[in-house]
Amino acid sequence: EIYLRGSMMNQRPRRPLDWQRLEEQAAATLARGPWGYIAGGAGRGDTMRANQAAFDRWALSPRMLRDVAQRSTARTVLGTPLPAPVLLAPIGVQTLAHPDGELATARASARTGVPLVTSSASSFTFEEIAEASGDTPRWYQLYWPKDRTIATSFIRRAEAAGYSALVVTLDTWLLGWRPMDLDEGFLPFLWGEGNVNYLQDPAFRALLAAPPEEDMQAAIGQFAFQFSNPAVTWEDLAFLRETTELPIVLKGILRADDARLAAEHGVDGVIVSNHGGRQVDGAIGALAALPEVVDAVGDRLEVLFDSGIRGGSDALKALALGARAVLLGRPYMWGLATGGEDGVVDVVRSLLAELDLAMALTGHRTIDDVDRSALVATP
Numbered sequence: 580e581i582y583l584r585g586s587m588m589n590q591r592p593r594r595p596l597d598w599q600r601l602e603e604q605a606a607a608t609l610a611r612g613p614w615g616y617i618a619g620g621a622g623r624g625d626t627m628r629a630n631q632a633a634f635d636r637w638a639l640s641p642r643m644l645r646d647v648a649q650r651s652t653a654r655t656v657l658g659t660p661l662p663a664p665v666l667l668a669p670i671g672v673q674t675l676a677h678p679d680g681e682l683a684t685a686r687a688s689a690r691t692g693v694p695l696v697t698s699s700a701s702s703f704t705f706e707e708i709a710e711a712s713g714d715t716p717r718w719y720q721l722y723w724p725k726d727r728t729i730a731t732s733f734i735r736r737a738e739a740a741g742y743s744a745l746v747v748t749l750d751t752w753l754l755g756w757r758p759m760d761l762d763e764g765f766l767p768f769l770w771g772e773g774n775v776n777y778l779q780d781p782a783f784r785a786l787l788a789a790p791p792e793e794d795m796q797a798a799i800g801q802f803a804f805q806f807s808n809p810a811v812t813w814e815d816l817a818f819l820r821e822t823t824e825l826p827i828v829l830k831g832i833l834r835a836d837d838a839r840l841a842a843e844h845g846v847d848g849v850i851v852s853n854h855g856g857r858q859v860d861g862a863i864g865a866l867a868a869l870p871e872v873v874d875a876v877g878d879r880l881e882v883l884f885d886s887g888i889r890g891g892s893d894a895l896k897a898l899a900l901g902a903r904a905v906l907l908g909r910p911y912m913w914g915l916a917t918g919g920e921d922g923v924v925d926v927v928r929s930l931l932a933e934l935d936l937a938m939a940l941t942g943h944r945t946i947d948d949v950d951r952s953a954l955v956a957t958p
């Protein structure tokens with residue numbers, strides 16, 4: 580369709596399908612603070628670079644003459660049938676990129692059938708986001724607050740709003756050292772956009788001496804106190820398991836022994852992720868950690884992956900290494916920044932198209948056909 584429009588009607592795509600150029604456009608669109616928050620990483624950026632380098636260590640090894648005329652990227656992930664093993668990663672405060680923020684992303688999710696994992700730090704309430712995502716499945720990401728009554732309230736709200744899995748992020752009890760944000764003194768989810776789910780939550784409000792409308796300073800202080808919860812341990816997972824019947828997915832696992840602990844504690848899935856290199860600088864590239872996690876627990880729970888997916892071939896490499904699905908992060912923010920809902924749709928569609936082509940051109944008809952034999956290690 581794109582080539583036809585180009586040659587017959589002299590019509591180019593609305594925005595670059597080359598994600599490097601799209602990223603440049605997004606950078607040019609946004610002010611320094613928001614751009615630094617989205618693009619930046621922890622410390623010197625070594626983990627972000629390691630995420631990219633980890634993809635370079637594997638190459639796809641195409642097979643020929645395999646009849647790939649009829650094919651499908653469909654896959655069921657944690658009981659949810661999806662058009663492709665792709666979800667949109669939880670990203671907070673999306674109004675930084677576009678005034679419609681998560682509502683635009685949720686509408687794009689509805690149009691593409693690719694689920695959004697809604698962040699606890701979203702700039703609209705997760706009820707509003709649920710409504711905007713229509714009939715497309717949606718998952719909820721919990722930043723587990725200190726007070727369990729708030730955690731329970733968030734989970735009940737997510738259940739009532741039709742979220743079908745609970746993603747619990749483990750790597751952000753404390754915010755990483757992020758020089759780009761520190762230099763700007765910029766922490767968007769503390770002030771304004773990003774704390775709305777707390778400020779409107781009945782259990783949170785019950786803890787305040789005065790409602791946020793009367794004493795915002797105290798409310799923000801309580802929010803910051805609740806948000807940071809570094810004393811949590813594996814034993815606490817029992818509380819989540821007892822609180823909800825939704826599938827529980829632990830996000831931020833990077834080691835085989837932690838993955839085994841996750842399996843022993845009765846969760847349904849893990850996401851191998853280093854938060855896009857935003858938390859620990861000098862950490863292992865996420866893809867480098869994927870094979871050992873899959874080998875340790877792949878037969879007991881579903882292993883998902885994010886951190887560094889920058890195209891269909893990257894997604895295919897992660898799937899070949901045993902990821903049940905991948906989550907797309909920053910690239911959809913580039914679409915959101917440059918084109919709102921349509922921008923996210925374009926980014927998601929191009930990822931799905933490139934994944935389908937990479938699957939076919941390497942000689943696979945379905946995602947389930949893809950395994951480690953599709954890859955060779957490169958020196």
Ligand code: FNR
Pocket residue numbers: 616617618668669670671698699700720748830852853854855856857885886887888907908909910
């Ligand atoms: C994130 N990420 C994130 N994760 C999470 O569990 N809750 C959140 O609120 C956020 N917020 C957030 C904001 C921004 C601006 C970014 C870039 C990332 C992490 C996200 O889910 C995912 O792990 C990474 O984005 C994956 O890395 P790449 O592919 O974006 O490099």
